[in-house]
Structure formats: C-alpha cells, structure tokens
Amino acid sequence: MTTQQSLSVGIHDIAIATGHHVLELDDLAERLGVDPAKYHVGIGQDAFSVPAPDEDIVTMGAAAAKEVIDRHGVEGIRTVLFATESGVDQSKAAGVFVHGLLGLPKGVRVVELKQACYGGTAAVQLALGIVARAPHERVLVIAADVARYDVDTAAEPTQGAGAAAILVSADPDLIEIEPAAGVFTADVDDFWRPNDRSTALVDGRLSVSAYVDAFIGAWDDLAAQGGPAFGDIARFVHHQPFTKMAIKAHRKLTQHVGEPFDESELAIGFTYNKQTGNTYTASIWIGLAALLDLDDDLAGQRIAMFSYGSGSVGELMTGIVRPDHQQHRRVGRVQEVLGSRVRLTVDEYRALHAAGAATSEDVERPRVTAGPFRFAGVRGGARHYEAVAQD
Ligand code: COA
Numbered sequence: 001m002t003t004q005q006s007l008s009v010g011i012h013d014i015a016i017a018t019g020h021h022v023l024e025l026d027d028l029a030e031r032l033g034v035d036p037a038k039y040h041v042g043i044g045q046d047a048f049s050v051p052a053p054d055e056d057i058v059t060m061g062a063a064a065a066k067e068v069i070d071r072h073g074v075e076g077i078r079t080v081l082f083a084t085e086s087g088v089d090q091s092k093a094a095g096v097f098v099h100g101l102l103g104l105p106k107g108v109r110v111v112e113l114k115q116a117c118y119g120g121t122a123a124v125q126l127a128l129g130i131v132a133r134a135p136h137e138r139v140l141v142i143a144a145d146v147a148r149y150d151v152d153t154a155a156e157p158t159q160g161a162g163a164a165a166i167l168v169s170a171d172p173d174l175i176e177i178e179p180a181a182g183v184f185t186a187d188v189d190d191f192w193r194p195n196d197r198s199t200a201l202v203d204g205r206l207s208v209s210a211y212v213d214a215f216i217g218a219w220d221d222l223a224a225q226g227g228p229a230f231g232d233i234a235r236f237v238h239h240q241p242f243t244k245m246a247i248k249a250h251r252k253l254t255q256h257v258g259e260p261f262d263e264s265e266l267a268i269g270f271t272y273n274k275q276t277g278n279t280y281t282a283s284i285w286i287g288l289a290a291l292l293d294l295d296d297d298l299a300g301q302r303i304a305m306f307s308y309g310s311g312s313v314g315e316l317m318t319g320i321v322r323p324d325h326q327q328h329r330r331v332g333r334v335q336e337v338l339g340s341r342v343r344l345t346v347d348e349y350r351a352l353h354a355a356g357a358a359t360s361e362d363v364e365r366p367r368v369t370a371g372p373f374r375f376a377g378v379r380g381g382a383r384h385y386e387a388v389a390q391d
Contacts, residue, residue: 007170238308276338
C-alpha cells in the first residue's frame with residue numbers, strides 16, 4: 001500500500017458584484033425621523049445596494065463570475081453551483097442563464113441550491129468534495145441575492161443586493177479549507193419567504209437568537225469533529241445580515257468558550273457588507289473577501305467562517321490562508337464596484353422597490369445597468385438576458 005499525500009483543496013479566487021444603485025441609510029433615517037446612529041451603530045450598516053430595473057441575481061452573479069473566468073479561464077470547470085434565496089424561476093436554475101451569458105462549454109453540470117442565506121456555503125462544501133475526488137477539475141460557485149423586505153418595516157434598513165463568485169480548486173491561491181466542519185440545523189420560523197411573496201417575512205428578534213444558537217451549536221459540533229481550539233483561530237468572519245448580528249453572536253461564543261471578547265477583531269470583515277447591505281448567500285463570502293483584501297496579518301493563519309441560513313442551518317468551516325495570498329488582493333476592484341454605484345433618493349428607491357417584484361408578464365426593461373450583463377425583459381413568459389457593450 002502506498003501512502004497518499006493529503007490534497008490541498010480550497011478557495012482559489014473570489015470576485016464580487018453588486019447593484020447599480022445605492023441608498024445611503026442617512027437618507028432613510030432622515031425620511032423616517034430615526035437617529036442615524038441607530039443604523040450606523042445600533043445595526044451596524046451604512047448603506048445598501050439597490051438593483052436597477054435591468055439587474056437581478058443572474059446579472060450580478062454573471063458579472064462576478066465573469067471576473068473569475070477572465071482571470072482563470074474555463075479550463076477544468078465542469079460544475080457551476082448557483083446558490084440563492086431570491087431565485088428568478090421555480091424550475092430553471094439561475095446558473096443556466098449565467099452559463100449562456102458567459103459562453104461556458106456544454107460539458108458542464110449546473111444546479112441551483114437553496115437554504116436562505118446558507119446555500120452558498122453548502123455549494124462550497126459540495127465543490128470541495130468534487131475537487132477532492134477529481135483534483136484536475138475546478139468548480140465555479142456563485143452566490144447572489146437581492147434582500148427585499150416590505151417598506152416601513154423594521155427590516156427595511158437591512159436590505160441589500162450583491163453576488164460573489166468563488167472558484168474552488170486544488171492547490172488554491174487564497175485559502176486551504178480544512179476537512180472538519182461544524183454543522184447545526186433546527187426547524188425555526190425566524191425568516192422565510194412563501195412562494196407567492198417577493199419580500200421576505202422576518203421575526204428580527206427571533207432571528208438573532210436563532211443565529212446565536214446555530215453559531216454555538218456549530219462551534220460545539222466542530223469541536224466534536226476534532227476542530228481547532230478557539231486560541232488557534234486568528235480571525236472569524238460571519239454571515240452578516242447586518243453587522244451587529246455578527247458582533248452579538250461572537251460575544252456569545254466568547255462567553256461560551258470562556259475567552260475575552262474583542263469587537264475590533266471583527267471590524268475589517270465588515271468593511272464591504274456595511275456598504276452592500278444584506279446579500280444573503282453572498283454575505284459571508286463578501287465578508288471573507290474584505291478580510292483577505294484588507295487584513296495585513298493573515299498569511300499562514302487559520303480563519304473560521306460562520307454561515308447561517310434562517311429556518312435554520314448553520315455551518316462553521318475553517319481554513320488556512322495561503323502565505324502569499326496578498327499577491328491576489330482585489331481591493332481596488334471592489335472599491336470601484338462600490339464607489340461607482342449611483343445614489344438614489346428615498347423616493348427613487350421606493351419606486352424601484354415597488355416595481356421590483358418578479359413577474360411572468362411580458363415586459364421590456366429600460367437600459368440602466370453599467371454592468372456587463374442585463375435583464376432585457378420577459379418575452380413569451382421567459383426571461384431574457386443579454387451582454388452590455390462596455391466602453
Ligand atoms: N444609537 C445607537 N443605537 C441605537 C439607537 C441610537 N440612537 N437607537 C436604537 N439603537 C440600537 C438598539 O439599542 C438596538 O441595539 P441592540 O440590538 O444591541 O439592543 C439596535 O439599535 C436595533 O434597535 P431595535 O429597536 O431593536 O431595532 P428594530 O426593531 O428597528 O429592528 C432588526 C432591528 C435588525 C431586528 C430589524 O432590522 C430586522 O429584523 N432586520 C432583519 C434581520 C434579518 O435579516 N434576519 C434574518 C437573517 S439572520
């Protein structure tokens with residue numbers, strides 16, 4: 001019998017995309033007569049992205065995936081996993097539209113995954129398994145969402161939109177994911193979206209306690225699987241429906257394991273999400289992208305990634321950051337993506353929100369997005385997408 005060297009499998013690249021517009025929470029606070037500190041400090045958010053009428057999860061997901069394909073090509077990609085809470089069709093996977101827009105080879109399997117905000121992490125786990133079995137293959141994971149709640153509800157300031165494309169491969173450039181993971185599931189009605197609604201229903205208070213329970217439960221399960229000690233983890237990055245949620249949960253974990261709580265250690269991972277708002281499945285990966293782009297002390301360090309999807313499923317994964325990961329930083333590109341958004345007034349945002357429900361009625365959408373792909377409209381009941389000529 002020969003001994004096999006263990007295979008390094010993990011995240012090779014991450015790209016992010018978001019909506020064309022942005023609503024500053026200062027503007028919403030002024031309109032609603034709320035102290036802006038409630039948003040900036042109380043929930044820990046500064047702004048949220050709003051899609052243009054010709055944008056959705058497909059256009060944002062394709063934009064993020066295009067960046068990854070432009071950098072690495074399509075060689076070895078035989079699987080595309082698209083995770084979303086805000087799917088555009090009850091049957092066809094959003095990733096099939098992306099496959100067409102990007103001109104990916106026919107020899108590819110595509111499927112969509114759902115479990116609220118957790119689906120992207122399930123997709124990464126499946127991708128890791130595929131690559132472990134076939135190390136010459138690479139898997140393109142796309143996590144994209146539009147977080148929509150009814151206006152004039154407590155959840156309104158915690159909306160958002162965005163996508164992350166994650167390339168999973170052997171011998172990755174960014175992070176080697178460790179085999180042990182902690183998982184947790186509990187049937188709870190903290191957030192859900194019935195099939196006839198385009199906005200989610202949420203019990204905000206319950207979602208905080210359900211998230212904390214899932215984080216502690218996933219931690220205990222990780223420990224039972226032989227995972228690392230708290231002190232052997234340099235950084236944590238969390239799913240961020242609003243960044244204060246991650247702070248509340250992390251404080252509870254430190255109490256659970258009897259370690260001191262240092263809120264400042266979480267701040268870098270919040271940098272991008274404070275601007276995009278909640279991006280559901282993409283949130284944890286946008287948080288990870290911020291950490292990798294902006295934290296100077298990660299090389300060779302272990303980080304823990306906590307994903308939570310209401311309903312509820314939690315998973316805690318760990319990985320070792322590659323010593324030379326800083327050669328692959330994308331901070332300039334992300335600043336461009338966030339900085340080029342067009343600011344909306346509250347009236348403009350609310351008009352877009354009112355028109356934002358999915359429809360199967362035939363409609364042509366106005367040309368607004370500056371992104372590489374657009375949702376052209378519905379024809380004969382089917383959604384049509386097209387590339388946008390770039391300057
Ligand atoms: N300055 C600083 N902080 C302030 C403040 C001010 N002027 N006014 C209020 N706050 C704080 C509150 O003390 C509270 O902090 P705490 O939670 O640490 O006690 C926080 O701001 C929120 O205030 P609260 O009145 O509880 O908020 P709310 O009823 O408006 O709801 C959410 C807030 C987050 C619960 C709501 O936006 C929501 O449900 N969002 C969706 C959550 C979600 O996505 N869940 C599912 C995914 S996990």
